[in-house]
Amino acid sequence: MSNLSNSLKASKRSIEQSRLSTLGRAFVAGGYTMYPVLLILGIIGAIVAPRFATTVNFINILEQVSVLGLTTIGLTFVVLIGRLDLSLEGIVGFAPMLAAVTLVPAAAGGIGIELPAWTGLFVALGTAGLIGFFNGFMVVRVGLNPFISTLGLLVLLRGGVLIISNGRSIYSPGKALTYLGSEKLLGLPVSVLLFVLIAVVVGLLFKHHRYGRALYAIGGNEEAARAAGINVDRAIWSAFVIAALLAGLAGVFLTGRLDSAVTTQGQGIIFSAFAAAVIGGVSLGGGRGTIVGVVSGVLLIGIINNLLTLAQVPSFYVQASTGAVIVIAAVLTTLASNRSSGVRTRT
Amino acid sequence: MGPKIMDSTQSIVEMRSVRKTFGSTRALQGVDFTVKRGEVHALVGRNGAGKSTLVSTLSGLTPADAGTITIADTTIEANGKNYAASIRDVIAHVQQTPQLFNLLTVAENLFLESPSVRGRFGVVSSRAMLQRTNELLGKWNMEIRPNSLAGELGAGARQLLEIMKALKRGVPVMILDEPTAALSNAERRLLFEQVKTLKAAGVSFVYISHHLDEIFEVADTVTIMRDGRVVKTHEPVDALDVETIADLMMGEKTVRSVRVDYMDNAASVLLEAKGIRIDQFSDEDIDFHVRAGEIVALAGPVGGGKEALAMILAGQQKPARGTISSPGSSSPRIGLVPTDRHASGYVGILGVRENVAIGGLDILSGPLGLIKTAKEQVHVGGLTRQTNVIASSLEQAVSQLSGGNQQKVVFARALCRDPQVLVALSPTRGVDVGAKEQLYALLRDLASKGLGVVVVSDEEDEIEQLANRVVIVLGGQIRDELVGKYTMNDLVLRMEGVI
DSSP: OHHHHHHHHHHHHHHHHHHHHHHHHHHHHTTOTTHHHHHHHHHHHHHHOTTTTSHHHHHHHHHHHHHHHHHHHHHHHHHHTTOOOTTHHHHHHHHHHHHHHHHSOGGGTOOSOOOOGGGHHHHHHHHHHHHHHHHHHIIIIIOOOHHHHHHHHHHHHHHHHHHHHTTOOEEOOOHHHHHHHHOEETTEEHHHHHHHHHHHHHHHHHHHBHHHHHHHHHHHOHHHHHHTTOOHHHHHHHHHHHHHHHHHHHHHHHHHHHTEEOTTTTTTHHHHHHHHHHHTTOOTTSSOOOHHHHHHHHHHHHHHHHHHHHTTOOHHHHHHHHHHHHHHHHHHHHHHHHHHTOOOOOO | OOGGGTTTTOEEEEEEEEEEEETTEEEEEEEEEEEETTOEEEEEOOTTSSHHHHHHHHHTSSOOSEEEEEETTEEEEOSSSOOGGGGTTTEEEEOSSOOOOTTSBHHHHHHTTOGGGBOGGGOBOHHHHHHHHHHHHHHTTOOOOTTSBGGGSOHHHHHHHHHHHHHHTOOSEEEEESTTTTOOHHHHHHHHHHHHHHHHTTOEEEEEOSOHHHHHHHOSEEEEEETTEEEEEEEEGGGOOHHHHHHHHHTSOOOOOOOOOOOOTTSOEEEEEEEEESSTTOOSOEEEEEETTOEEEEEOSTTSSHHHHHHHHTTSSOOSEEEEEOSSOSSOOEEEEOSOIIIIIOOTTSBHHHHHHGGGHHHHBOTTSBBOHHHHHHHHHHHHHHTTOOOSSTTSBGGGSOHHHHHHHHHHHHTTTOOSEEEEESTTTTOOHHHHHHHHHHHHHHHHTTOEEEEEOSOHHHHHHHOSEEEEEETTEEEEEEESSOOHHHHHHHHTTOO
């Protein structure tokens, strides 16, 4: 009798356990791993820095991370298919700079074309799109390894910024270029609204659109995707274009926030973007990752930076601490995803 | 019973109560397994029966959770910890897929880590290496150059190279896991000769194969596994026949199905190839067509061009010349089951649902390209039922399924877009008898519903069981065609390129 009830209890426990582990797996696969950490970080922040837990500060954080956020979402497109794109950093600097020098008069540092003011955004995004198209061409058609082709382009764009701007930053390049990064709508910065909107749209795209499904399939097994009839080359090519467009938009946000196109704009952002993606559970090998996770990675980096500043940590320490946190967070994410990714059976 | 029993009292491998669990799957449930010195011991069972897991625990590739393993003079009390290093010198394990370095040459692959070609200060003598490789290749009668890259070799040669590499180590026990899967008949004979020679020299073999006829050709004794247990152990091969083994593997009676003879020359042509040249070296046009309701097999020696032709038909490869057309519709829907499911069949990290759905993203999505979730669920559910996929849920990762179920997922994906023609390359490679029959029944069923089916296979039995029409492809050309009632003999001679 007791034997029976014991075994019943045991089986109930094992069902509960398996339900829990299913839940845990969904939690990790959905990209929610970092959210408890963010919550804890928020609580600590509220305690150590009274100014942390205020609406103004939260909006400030969101505004700060929107640039990194867009770049990281762009990067995720390329990483999902098992590639990478270092040139995104170059685009963040180059695209708005090219728009700026074509807008302002030569006296203000322009190259003397003085295009009509409304073209600003189009020039910036058009440039970004063309660079992405070139990246896709190099990878798909020429067959270059994206590491080296986009590294080359990154260096080239960095130099390009200096050439077109003559090494000088351009101030007040005009409303068309700065509106998105400086104005508010319904009390919220336009850049924040746009970042949230793009995150939601891309999140849905990854999850429910055939294009997103194709990206995951290509990242998981390119040959299988090809055999299934997916146009792999087109998907890869377009991923590079979308990534570049998002990086271009990120650059426009940054220019708007600073009300100037700065020659050093975007420097180092690609490292933060990779860190945010990996923290968010995006696999650098491709095929794994969600926008929910990417946003958590971006927020983590943003909140840490904000907290360290608020806590008046000397600025020299901020960078090193951020690096340390990135390593710890990456370890956490990797452990969690290894734990939950389940068994590998063999026959 | 002859001289091979001579010193059979002496066992070289003893496994006692070996257990292994993967997550919630109990892969080995207390298995006892003994191999005698100088015997070829066949290990058979369905996919997922635990054969590969058993030999992996034997070689230390995956450590057993519990049990005792004795090989020669080494005894291991398994506790889940890695013990591969301590038995490295007494056992070699040749896995299903070759573990070669594609960018190294044949000679380098064979003599990597081998002290015999090293001179002073560990400098490798390439002359000694080439010479020894030539000797070895000569002994095996293999006509490949020692300095060609391993990645350039055909699948059969690579498999043989892997086996040579293991045999060269001079261990007393060898595990061959599905060694003939990628081999042509000629290559298979080479392998069997070597196995027999080494057996005479006292080497023991554990031999896993899905081809029961091979077992009668090389093995002395048989152990049969089912669901992680041994159901029959150390049975002399002479005391068994194919039917008994199949029944024990399945746990029930199996009947080998026969083909449905079907021939309707008035049926509409679904796919037509005209003037095809596979590559620029071909000097004769290929004309080929598939009619509704027929199963056509493309057969012939390895490298004869049958795979290439199938990939051209499926639209995955561009021919050097010629056109593929479909008289009925402007864009024929063609489903493809690729030849190697691990390399190009499924996406291991994705679930069953996502794997099947990528075969038909366009028909499962609305005008904006958004996937219709409910439709997807129903459609994929229907397909997995039709192909008999067994998984814990549609979300289970395909890498966790057994080989047979993985292959069924690949079939479901190929059928996802409701194709008019199905092109299946090696449709049942590495699949057990039960799943094989299920897939054959599926193919026949599809043909009876009016699909055109093209099967590419190296297995005579498979072709004989399925195809109403066999097209022999050799040297990039169609050499011959068998239609209707052909005999096994006709088929074998043509597949070997004899006639």
